[in-house]
Amino acid sequence: MRQISPYISVDCVLFGYNGSELEVLIVDRTLKDDNSDELIINDRTLTGNHVYEDETIEDAAYRVLFDLTGLDSVFLEQFKTFANPDRLKRPNDQLWLQRTNRNPDARIVTVGFYSLVATDKVKLIWKGRNVNWVPVKEVGELAFDHNEILQEALKTLRLRIKYEPITFELLPEKFTLTQLQNVYEAIWGIELDKRNFRKKIARMKYLITLDEKQTGVAHKPARLYVFSREVYTKTKKELFDFTI
Amino acid sequence: MRQISPYISVDCVLFGYNGSELEVLIVDRTLKDDNSDELIINDRTLTGNHVYEDETIEDAAYRVLFDLTGLDSVFLEQFKTFANPDRLKRPNDQLWLQRTNRNPDARIVTVGFYSLVATDKVKLIWKGRNVNWVPVKEVGELAFDHNEILQEALKTLRLRIKYEPITFELLPEKFTLTQLQNVYEAIWGIELDKRNFRKKIARMKYLITLDEKQTGVAHKPARLYVFSREVYTKTKKELFDFTI
DNA sequence: AATACTTAGTGTTTTTTTTACACTTACGAG
DNA sequence: CTCGTAAGTGTAAAAAAAACACTAAGTATT
DSSP, X not given: OOOEEEEEXXXXXXXXXXXXXXXXXXXXXXXXXXSSOOEEEEEEEOEEEEEETTSXXXXXXXXXXXXXXXXXXXXXXXXXXXXXXXXXXXXHHHHHHHHTTOOTTSOOEEEEEEEEEEGGGOOOOOTTOOEEEEEGGXXXXXXXXXXXXXXXXXXXXXXXXXXXXXXXXXXXSSBOHHHHHHHHHHHHTSOOOHHHHHHHHHTOTTEEEEEEEOOSOSSSOOEEEEEOHHHHHHHOOTTOOOOO | OOOEEEEEEEEEEEEEEOSSSEEEXXXXXXXXXXXXXXXXXXXXXXXXEEEETTSOHHHHHHHHHHHHHSOSSOEEEEEEEEOOTTTTOSHHHHHHHHHTTOOTTSOOEEEEEEEEEEGGGOOOOOTTOOEEEEEGGGOOOOSTTHHHHHHHHHHHHHHHTTTSOOGGGGSXXXXXXXXXXXXXXXXXXXXXXXXXXXXXXXXXXXXXXXXXXXXXXXXXXXXXXEEOHHHHHHHOOTTOOOOO
């Protein structure tokens, strides 16, 4: 029997992109009263998980993602650890811990990871719970300290895409330049100039133009591109600057 | 009696700058054989500490630094968490844990913090142990997973100084532009052009020129500058770019 | 008093990057 | 066939980056 660590957990901020907005995966947390059928808890969380005693935290985070998405090679990065002694002390959280057979007094350290997936690659299933993509802007109050975790993940993401070519993770394998530009715009919440964006992109040798076009769109079809990790690895400088 | 958390610790990578090289604070770890006076352990570690049950990890890290340096307002930032189940399993580490009355089988999650201080501000004292500034390049093998922790801290530092004005933390309050340039050179391990560096610096309104000069140097004395956090806070853009 | 030594401090030119900005093209829908 | 929609393209001006060498102002040495 594999032992669960009673004091470490991982929380995954799974970012998705649906073609127009940056979204995040949110799980409903509901708890019914034992007697009546009334919901005594009905709120939302990020996806999290326990860590097995013999498991690395990275593996635990991959496990969450695999269970959720069926994907086993998603981008995943640790961004911050949350260990405030009071982080699970709000009434609903205490109640939840009790009813799910955990020690409500334990101090649980959670390591935050964020991941990036193209929303449409994913069919969502998770432990029978209700999971939804929610635009980051429309995420309301979350349980535990999950609003803080989400904000920190977003901060890391906004900075990281300046340096590392990870925006592709949010797109289908073949994508158009407009889609790529939209991803930056969605993450930073700003608008970019199309021509200047393309000039910048043109310098990146690891963006490979395919001999292929969009089909089935009611306008001029766009060219498709792929990201070549091979070219990227070969050509990247030590302190890569991806600033757009 | 304040309870110590048996499974969380903090490790602090304390970077210092001595005027020419980037250094890091290293602690000697020695253990004598009970019978003979022979040293059975004689190696080196970063500075770490336990966390009290009712204490945030940030406070624990500040506590390490205060104990070490007597300073209570050093720059400190969390950078990564290390939780590999095997991280304390090497023979010397196991022995050390036994002899210092800790459970060698426990899985201890450590949260890495890095801090920046001007080496000469600090008089080192720590729990009667021998502590030394060591140039980052000359740090040899460290105990536990501390080499990995140091490398990750360095990676974070190298990136962070592109975005945030934290290099001043490694200098005396009043400093010269050459000193500032040397800090960037020491951290990145590259040489920068003096004139181009100064042109870049001239754009930063929060670097205040003082009406004061170096004294006691056997050459033309340099002007002194201070960093104004007030001006910085007022003028910084959302996505600040400190690239040099 | 003169000279040597050392680091401070400064400007220009060229190249690259950024910014601002508007029209034509290719497809499907009706 | 025409309408609607997003794709795709160039230029000029401004800003930033890169390359590059000499003079100035102190202390130390003789």
